[in-house]
Amino acid sequence: MTLSLVVLLPFLGAIAAPLFAQAGRTAIAIASSVPALIALAILFPKWGTLADGGVIVQSLEWLPQLGINLSFRLDGLSLMFALLILVIGLLIILYARYYLKPQENIGKFYALLLCFKGSMLGIVLSSNLLVMMVFWELTSLTSFLLISFWDHKQDARRGARMALAVTGGGGLALLAGILMIGQIVGSYELDDVLAAGDQIKAHALYPYALTLVLLGAFTKSAQFPFHFWLPHAMQAPTPVSAYLHSATMVKAGIFLMARLYPALAGTEQWFFMVSFTGMITLLVGAYVALLKHDLKGLLAHSTVSHLGLITLLLGMGTKLAAVAALFHIINHAIFKASLFMAAGIIDHETGSRDMRQLNGLWHYMPHTATLAMVAAASMAGVPLLNGFLSKEMFFAESLSLNLPGIWAWVPPIVATLAGIFAVAYSARFIHDVFFNGKPRNLPIYPPHEPPRYMKIPVEILVVACILVGLFPAFSVGPLLHAAASATLGGQVPDYGLEVFHGFNLPLMMSVAAFVGGLIMYSQRQRFFDFHARFREMDEKAIFERAITWVVDRANGLTGRLENGSLQRYTMLLMVSALVVAAAPIASLGISIGSNGLTPVDLPTAIAAGILIFSAFATVYVHRERLTALILLSVVGLMVALTFARLSAPDLAMTQLSVEVVTIVLMMLALFYLPPWTPREIPRTRLARDLLIAGVAGIGMTVVTLAMLTSPFSSISDYFLENSKPGGGGTNVVNVILVDFRGFDTLGEITVLAIAALGIFAMLRNRNLQAPPTDGQGHPWAFDAHPTMLKQMSRALLPLALMVSVYIFLRGHNMPGGGFIAGLLTAIALLIQYIASGVHWAQARTKFRYHGVLALGLLFATVAGTGSLLFGYPFLTSTFTYLDWPLVGKFEVASALVFDLGVYLAVVGATLLILVSLGKLTPEGRPLTRTEAREES
Amino acid sequence: MEITFALVIGSLTFSGVYLMLRARTFPVVMGLTMLSYGVNLFLFSSGRLVSGGQPIIGSTDTYADPLPQALVLTAIVIGFAMTAFLVVLSLRAKADTDEDHVDGRDHGERPEDPPGAERLREESN
Numbered sequence A: 001m002t003l004s005l006v007v008l009l010p011f012l013g014a015i016a017a018p019l020f021a022q023a024g025r026t027a028i029a030i031a032s033s034v035p036a037l038i039a040l041a042i043l044f045p046k047w048g049t050l051a052d053g054g055v056i057v058q059s060l061e062w063l064p065q066l067g068i069n070l071s072f073r074l075d076g077l078s079l080m081f082a083l084l085i086l087v088i089g090l091l092i093i094l095y096a097r098y099y100l101k102p103q104e105n106i107g108k109f110y111a112l113l114l115c116f117k118g119s120m121l122g123i124v125l126s127s128n129l130l131v132m133m134v135f136w137e138l139t140s141l142t143s144f145l146l147i148s149f150w151d152h153k154q155d156a157r158r159g160a161r162m163a164l165a166v167t168g169g170g171g172l173a174l175l176a177g178i179l180m181i182g183q184i185v186g187s188y189e190l191d192d193v194l195a196a197g198d199q200i201k202a203h204a205l206y207p208y209a210l211t212l213v214l215l216g217a218f219t220k221s222a223q224f225p226f227h228f229w230l231p232h233a234m235q236a237p238t239p240v241s242a243y244l245h246s247a248t249m250v251k252a253g254i255f256l257m258a259r260l261y262p263a264l265a266g267t268e269q270w271f272f273m274v275s276f277t278g279m280i281t282l283l284v285g286a287y288v289a290l291l292k293h294d295l296k297g298l299l300a301h302s303t304v305s306h307l308g309l310i311t312l313l314l315g316m317g318t319k320l321a322a323v324a325a326l327f328h329i330i331n332h333a334i335f336k337a338s339l340f341m342a343a344g345i346i347d348h349e350t351g352s353r354d355m356r357q358l359n360g361l362w363h364y365m366p367h368t369a370t371l372a373m374v375a376a377a378s379m380a381g382v383p384l385l386n387g388f389l390s391k392e393m394f395f396a397e398s399l400s401l402n403l404p405g406i407w408a409w410v411p412p413i414v415a416t417l418a419g420i421f422a423v424a425y426s427a428r429f430i431h432d433v434f435f436n437g438k439p440r441n442l443p444i445y446p447p448h449e450p451p452r453y454m455k456i457p458v459e460i461l462v463v464a465c466i467l468v469g470l471f472p473a474f475s476v477g478p479l480l481h482a483a484a485s486a487t488l489g490g491q492v493p494d495y496g497l498e499v500f501h502g503f504n505l506p507l508m509m510s511v512a513a514f515v516g517g518l519i520m521y522s523q524r525q526r527f528f529d530f531h532a533r534f535r536e537m538d539e540k541a542i543f544e545r546a547i548t549w550v551v552d553r554a555n556g557l558t559g560r561l562e563n564g565s566l567q568r569y570t571m572l573l574m575v576s577a578l579v580v581a582a583a584p585i586a587s588l589g590i591s592i593g594s595n596g597l598t599p600v601d602l603p604t605a606i607a608a609g610i611l612i613f614s615a616f617a618t619v620y621v622h623r624e625r626l627t628a629l630i631l632l633s634v635v636g637l638m639v640a641l642t643f644a645r646l647s648a649p650d651l652a653m654t655q656l657s658v659e660v661v662t663i664v665l666m667m668l669a670l671f672y673l674p675p676w677t678p679r680e681i682p683r684t685r686l687a688r689d690l691l692i693a694g695v696a697g698i699g700m701t702v703v704t705l706a707m708l709t710s711p712f713s714s715i716s717d718y719f720l721e722n723s724k725p726g727g728g729g730t731n732v733v734n735v736i737l738v739d740f741r742g743f744d745t746l747g748e749i750t751v752l753a754i755a756a757l758g759i760f761a762m763l764r765n766r767n768l769q770a771p772p773t774d775g776q777g778h779p780w781a782f783d784a785h786p787t788m789l790k791q792m793s794r795a796l797l798p799l800a801l802m803v804s805v806y807i808f809l810r811g812h813n814m815p816g817g818g819f820i821a822g823l824l825t826a827i828a829l830l831i832q833y834i835a836s837g838v839h840w841a842q843a844r845t846k847f848r849y850h851g852v853l854a855l856g857l858l859f860a861t862v863a864g865t866g867s868l869l870f871g872y873p874f875l876t877s878t879f880t881y882l883d884w885p886l887v888g889k890f891e892v893a894s895a896l897v898f899d900l901g902v903y904l905a906v907v908g909a910t911l912l913i914l915v916s917l918g919k920l921t922p923e924g925r926p927l928t929r930t931e932a933r934e935e936s
Numbered sequence B: 001m002e003i004t005f006a007l008v009i010g011s012l013t014f015s016g017v018y019l020m021l022r023a024r025t026f027p028v029v030m031g032l033t034m035l036s037y038g039v040n041l042f043l044f045s046s047g048r049l050v051s052g053g054q055p056i057i058g059s060t061d062t063y064a065d066p067l068p069q070a071l072v073l074t075a076i077v078i079g080f081a082m083t084a085f086l087v088v089l090s091l092r093a094k095a096d097t098d099e100d101h102v103d104g105r106d107h108g109e110r111p112e113d114p115p116g117a118e119r120l121r122e123e124s125n
Helices: A002-023 A026-048 A077-098 A104-124 A131-146 A155-187 A190-195 A196-201 A206-220 A231-233 A237-248 A252-258 A268-291 A295-316 A319-350 A364-378 A386-399 A405-434 A452-470 A478-487 A506-522 A524-532 A539-559 A564-587 A602-620 A625-645 A649-672 A684-708 A716-729 A732-740 A742-763 A787-810 A818-844 A849-869 A894-924 A929-935 B002-020 B025-045 B066-097 B117-124
Strands: A056-063 A066-074 A879-882 A887-893
Touching: A002 A026, A002 A066, A002 A104, A026 A066, A026 A077, A026 A104, A056 A539, A056 A929, A066 A077, A077 A104, A077 A252, A077 A319, A077 A452, A104 A131, A104 A237, A104 A649, A104 A732, A131 A155, A131 A231, A155 A190, A155 A196, A155 A206, A155 A231, A155 A539, A190 A196, A190 A206, A196 A206, A206 A252, A206 A268, A231 A237, A231 A295, A231 A319, A237 A252, A237 A319, A252 A295, A252 A319, A268 A295, A268 A405, A268 A524, A295 A319, A295 A386, A295 A405, A319 A364, A319 A386, A319 A452, A319 A478, A364 A386, A364 A405, A364 A452, A364 A929, A386 A405, A386 A452, A386 A506, A386 A564, A405 A506, A452 B025, A478 A602, A478 A787, A506 A524, A506 A849, A564 A684, A602 A625, A602 A929, A602 B002, A602 B025, A625 A649, A625 B025, A649 A732, A649 A818, A649 A894, A649 B025, A684 B025, A716 A732, A716 B002, A716 B066, A732 A742, A732 A818, A732 A894, A732 B066, A742 A849, A742 A894, A787 A894, A787 B002, A818 A894, A818 B066, A849 A894, A887 A894, A894 B066, B002 B025, B025 B066
Parallel strands: none
Antiparallel strands: A056 A066, A879 A887
16 A cells, blocks of 8 residues: 555654654754655656556555545556655755744644645545545645644735635535536546546536536636635745645646546537636736736736646647646746745845835845746746747647637637736846846845755756756656656657747747737836726635625524524424424324224223323413422322333332432422513413424324334343343343343443533532522521431431342342432432431531442443453353352342442432532521531 | 323323423423423333233243333433433523523513412511
């Protein structure tokens, strides 16, 4: 999996590099270079396979059901991009070492830069479109973070946000496009997609898929009308601009078009959408570049223009144009990266990027000036430099398009016009900055040459410009051939990489561009005046306004849907549930299943009558809270009896004990709450709620009736058969809880513990104001705790505890167990609190309930893990029989330890909940006379 | 028997839902408790209604379905924890907003005295 290593290495480096930040800029720069060097060493031996159009695919199954595999693919095209990313990345690391100031957060910078590098390599090396998509979004994110590296600057933050919004939005479109392609082809693997070109283009979804994919590519590669984010991204530190926003990231969109060229290109729609977008971008970028006074602004718009040029070439659809596009990708990356670095040096040494201030720098930094001038000349397309070669190819291609009639003239004229602008702004870059008088009001004066090593990356790139310009076939020929072969599916046309093609029309166009460009530059003031007549369009303000508008609308919509009324949400929830359930329940009607009805005996009927009556009565009197609470407890009691009647003794015992603690809890709460509920207005709401509740009640009745009378099959036979032989207990419910489904129980006591701790946290340091009188206007009683209750409860405590131990121990075979015993113990202790007061009880319980709770969870977990030691799965239990003198043969199950954990957790949680609440009381109410005496 | 049981579930659901739709925290907590009675009984009854069939091996010939019982047992205990949480949440809301309305703010209802409160106050004085 060496290819995945290439992608992974920079991310690992991003983790490691910040560790070197303390050691200084040189150390971290060296550390950051390591991943790229290793990656190059991995890629180098593969060249032999790739040179002749070979493809290396390495795949790792990830989510095969979804067609997502971690597969990586190396061919000529991805190699070309990988080399650009790695080599220019290395130069940027060296350059940034001198560009950044020592006090800046260099660790963050290099980590982000490496993250970006890894994401970019991920895009170009991914063989699965969905995996590529992930890396695509990662570049948007890392780009966002890098643009806003100087996060104290508002412009940087805004620029970053704009870049993220535009490229991220495009990413969404791209995702949709990729999903469509995946649907058409039935696979997301590049091999399949590229082979299915005809199938995709014939499909009805092709126009949509293409539009969406192109939206992604155009936003990323700053094509008109999405180009505006790129100039604003220039708020980034210059190494970032040079790397992301000229050489690599903005080429990702172009890479995507080249990558999917065999699958998507070659149709009329492709031709019109891609070539027209490219043509407009080419012209707009070039025109605006000439007008910018900011050095980086000029370069940014020139980048937009060149990206448009490459897009236009890809859109033309001819094989030679595609080759020219690939060639220009390399050339543009080389000269533009060096120009950005030069601009950064100038900014670094003068403190300004404004070309109205920067003049005559030749005098102060001749070395840098020479380098910048060569690179700018390459940008203008001066012969013997690399920019000239691809531009000639572009001119030649613009002539060879077979468009009808007058349209045939459009591409060559646009191409020449763009050439004129390019020469003009390149001339401005050279003449305005390095000549044209003396510097004016420079923040740093006099400027001088930068540190020696800061120029090395620029020198390397400039040498590359010349090398490629002079010996194209020798220097980039093989790489270009491999890339073209990969892009065009192996059918590489004949093309000549010569410096001089003879006196032909493209050469004439070049000459025209030069003459025109120089004239245009000399007359630039007229252009500035002309342009000044138009109101400056501030894309950032428009963008911010648009974003604000969207956010306001979203807030408005949310506000309408969510008005903050919980009562309304509950109602909507209920109504939605009813709507969903309405149709099936209505179709059910009153249905009696094949099991038929059984007769009801009188006691059961009476009990049911009491239950139903109490339930309705609770509703009727609910505004008088204490009365309603008493009626509610009657309902709870009747529910417990129902369980007892219907063969569920364990449930009856649990319900009964839970009922006690619940009612005590609610009584405690009622102390702090108003004793009655005010009437609700409007009264219509009551009628509406009666209707909702009525429908819900009838629905549940119908469903229950249908369920109870239908036959069913249960998995419980297994539990019944294995409870005794497998679990060692005859109480099947308890064996299920502690053995068969012990994991569930462990989760449940954990929930219990979390709820208890949550309650404890909510009540900590919280003083609730108790009302001065009870609901009826009575002042609170100051009597001491009743003596009879006190004495009785103290005598009962050991008995109650003994009962709970008995219930606990017999639980495996008879109704009982940890849950019930825990609740009984809790109630026994709770009675002491009620009878003798919190002060008294707390002074005598020396342990904290948190500890009991934690101990319970620990016991349960340890009992479960114990089985792991013997090689059984988690929570496997075992049992054996012991002979205990006097008592007789006695069964011990390891599940008992687990049940002990349950017991402790229930005791701890219940008491923690109730005592946390009860403890507040002495603070909230006046002390009783006895307490007052004890206090004093 | 089945009809009786279904009516019990229906009335518990009705009472629970109606109380849950109320505006003050305490009736809502009571409603939730009531609804959880209904839900527990309903889940329990998915093992059908069996008389005298407690799932204790050896105690009887036919056994009730033990699985819903085990599930409902833990549901009862967790239901208690959730009710407790809700109760304390409503107390906390009362402490923070000085208001026991579920929306955290009053919608214009005036607290009023219950019938006879005036008389009781006079008596106690």
